[in-house]
Structures are given as structure tokens and as C-alpha cells.
Amino acid sequence: MSIATPSGDTIAAMRFLASLFATSVLFGQLPEPKFPRPAPQQPIPFSHKLHAAKSVACVTCHTMPPPGDFARLPKTEVCMGCHSTIKKDSVVIQKVAAFHTQQKRIPWAPVYRIPDWVSFNHVKHNAVEGVTCATCHGPVAEQDTLHREKDISMQACMDCHRVKNASNDCQTCHDPR
Ligand code: HEC
Ligand code: HEC
Ligand code: HEC
Numbered sequence: 267m268s269i270a271t272p273s274g275d276t277i278a279a280m281r282f283l284a285s286l287f288a289t290s291v292l293f294g295q296l297p298e299p300k301f302p303r304p305a306p307q308q309p310i311p312f313s314h315k316l317h318a319a320k321s322v323a324c325v326t327c328h329t330m331p332p333p334g335d336f337a338r339l340p341k342t343e344v345c346m347g348c349h350s351t352i353k354k355d356s357v358v359i360q361k362v363a364a365f366h367t368q369q370k371r372i373p374w375a376p377v378y379r380i381p382d383w384v385s386f387n388h389v390k391h392n393a394v395e396g397v398t399c400a401t402c403h404g405p406v407a408e409q410d411t412l413h414r415e416k417d418i419s420m421q422a423c424m425d426c427h428r429v430k431n432a433s434n435d436c437q438t439c440h441d442p443r
């Protein structure tokens with residue numbers, strides 16, 4: 267054992283690692299598990315299960331305007347379209363109504379996100395045979411609260427591209443625009 271007399275290089279390496287550790291603790295950058303993730307705290311307890319049971323289609327709330335990259339989260343107008351009458355005396359619905367009258371968006375916590383510099387198009391993927399929302403987001407219609415239950419890592423993207431004969435060239439998803 268030579269702990270008593272570590273070389274200069276060892277000390278430098280240890281200092282470097284210690285500083286990395288301190289930085290990540292201070293700035294909260296310890297790697298978060300990408301999947302599965304626990305459900306984030308939401309400002310309003312919204313249940314997909316309850317709404318799916320009332321036969322509200324996914325795209326009623328999640329419109330995907332051209333070019334189709336993003337699925338929008340519903341504005342409060344969409345909620346109030348039903349809730350100005352349905353359950354309007356509920357305390358939670360009154361919170362939704364308050365956001366609406368103040369013309370504020372409900373600050374929903376994100377569940378599925380990839381970095382901005384990765385290309386992804388919802389509409390093109392939904393058009394692939396055999397692919398549904400559940401392929402990438404799990405059985406949303408059965409959930410009261412959403413958590414990231416499906417893998418959307420680079421590996422997961424590439425696994426499906428391999429199976430479906432879609433391109434796995436780096437520029438497909440990392441177009442240097
Ligand atoms: C009545 C409106 C409504 C309907 C219908 C609806 N959603 Fe949602 N969805 C929301 C709201 C509000 C949120 C944000 C709160 C949450 O995450 O639960 C959300 C969140 C999501 C998210 C996570 C978004 C993120 O920020 O990462 C996914 C994925 C999703 N919905 C998929 C679906 C699918 C699939 C369906 C159909 C089975 C569906 N939704 C139907 C309102 C709706
Ligand atoms: C197509 C109509 C429709 C839309 C749009 C809709 N809801 Fe609902 N919502 C319902 C129905 C129906 C119920 C169940 C009412 C019941 O239990 O009798 C409900 C129940 C709820 C409840 C439970 C209320 C309680 O106290 O039991 C919440 C919270 C809720 N909705 C939030 C939302 C939010 C937030 C949005 C917008 C993102 C939204 N809803 C959009 C129809 C709708
Ligand atoms: C091939 C996989 C895949 C399919 C199929 C898919 N999604 Fe997504 N979804 C993703 C990825 C990846 C993200 C993160 C996108 C980002 O951060 O730009 C995401 C994000 C979302 C979001 C958050 C807002 C956004 O666009 O970032 C919602 C809402 C959503 N999806 C709803 C749906 C609905 C509804 C369907 C079915 C109509 C669906 N998704 C089908 C992979 C998919």
C-alpha cells in the first residue's frame with residue numbers, strides 16, 4: 267500500500283475528481299436517471315385515465331401543428347370548453363378557471379424531453395405503420411399521473427431505426443443546421 271506517498275500525478279487526478287464532484291453537488295448536476303423517472307409534481311392533478319374514459323382523443327388536447335415537431339400542451343381554453351359547465355364547483359376546476367381568467371398558462375412540469383439540438387418530428391413518427399403514442403409514451407390512457415415510463419434515449423431511437431430500416435446516420439438526428 268502506498269497511500270502515504272501518492273505521486274504528484276495521483277494527487278492531481280484526485281483533486282480533479284474531487285472538484286468535479288464538488289461542482290456537480292453544488293450545481294445539482296449529478297446525472298439524473300433518464301428512464302424510468304418518477305412522476306413530477308404537477309400544478310393541477312390532471313388524470314389521463316379519467317379523460318380517456320370520457321373518450322377525449324389525444325389530439326384534441328395535443329395538437330401537432332406543421333411542421334409537426336412538437337405536440338402542444340392544451341391551453342386553458344381547451345379545458346374550459348368542458349369545465350365551464352362540467353364539475354365547475356370542484357375546487358381543482360376553480361384553480362384551472364383562475365389560470366384561465368388571469369390568461370396564464372398552467373405551468374405543467376415536463377415528462378418527456380430531448381435536447382433542442384436533436385431533430386425529432388411527431389407527425390412523421392405517428393405516420394409509421396404500427397407506431398402509436400403508446401410506443402414511445404406507454405399506456406397513457408390508463409394512467410392517473412404520467413411519469414417517463416418509456417426510454418427516449420439515443421439508444422432507444424437507434425434500436426427502432428435499425429428494426430424499421432430508418433437511417434441511423436448521425437446527421438439524421440444531429441443535423442448541423
Ligand atoms: C383533456 C386533455 C388531454 C387529453 C385528452 C390527453 N392529454 Fe396528454 N396531457 C394533458 C395535460 C394537461 C398534460 C400535462 C400534465 C401531465 O403531464 O399529466 C399532458 C401530458 C402528456 C404527456 C407528457 C407531456 C410532456 O410534457 O412530456 C404525454 C406524453 C401525453 N400527455 C400523451 C397523451 C396521450 C398519448 C393521450 C391520448 C391517450 C393524451 N395525452 C390525451 C392533457 C391531455
Ligand atoms: C371534452 C371535455 C373535457 C375537456 C376538454 C377537459 N375535461 Fe377535465 N373532465 C371532463 C369530464 C367529463 C370529467 C369527469 C367529471 C366527473 O367526474 O363527473 C373531468 C374531470 C376533470 C377533473 C377532476 C375534477 C374533480 O374535482 O373531480 C380535473 C382536475 C380535470 N378534469 C381537469 C382538466 C384540465 C386541466 C383540462 C384541460 C387540460 C381538462 N380537464 C379538459 C371533461 C373534460
Ligand atoms: C417515436 C416516438 C414517439 C411517438 C410515436 C410519440 N411521441 Fe410524443 N414525444 C416523443 C419524444 C422523443 C418527445 C420529446 C420531444 C422533445 O423534447 O422535443 C415527446 C414529447 C411529447 C410531448 C411533450 C411536448 C413535446 O412535443 O415536446 C407530448 C404532449 C407528446 N409527446 C404527446 C404525444 C402524443 C399525443 C402522441 C401520439 C399521437 C405521441 N406523443 C407520439 C416521442 C414520441
Ligand code: HEC
Pocket residue numbers: 380384385386387390391394397401402418419420422423424426427430432433438439
Ligand atoms: C418506433 C420506432 C421509432 C422510434 C422509437 C424512433 N424512430 Fe425515428 N423514425 C422511424 C421510422 C420508421 C422513420 C422513417 C420514417 C419515414 O421515412 O417516413 C424515422 C425517421 C426519423 C427521422 C427522419 C425523418 C424526419 O423527421 O425528418 C428522424 C430525424 C428521426 N426519425 C428521429 C428520431 C429520434 C430523435 C428518435 C428518438 C427520440 C426516434 N426517431 C425514435 C422510427 C422510429
Ligand code: HEC
Pocket residue numbers: 300379380381384418419420423424427433434435436437438439440
Ligand atoms: C435516431 C436518432 C439519432 C441518431 C441516428 C444519432 N443520435 Fe445522437 N442523440 C440522439 C438523441 C435523442 C440524443 C439525446 C439523448 C438524451 O439526452 O436523452 C443524442 C445525444 C447524442 C450525444 C450527446 C451525449 C449523450 O449521450 O447524450 C452525442 C455526442 C451524440 N448523440 C452523437 C451521435 C453520433 C456520433 C451519431 C452517429 C453515430 C448519433 N449521435 C446518431 C439521437 C440520435
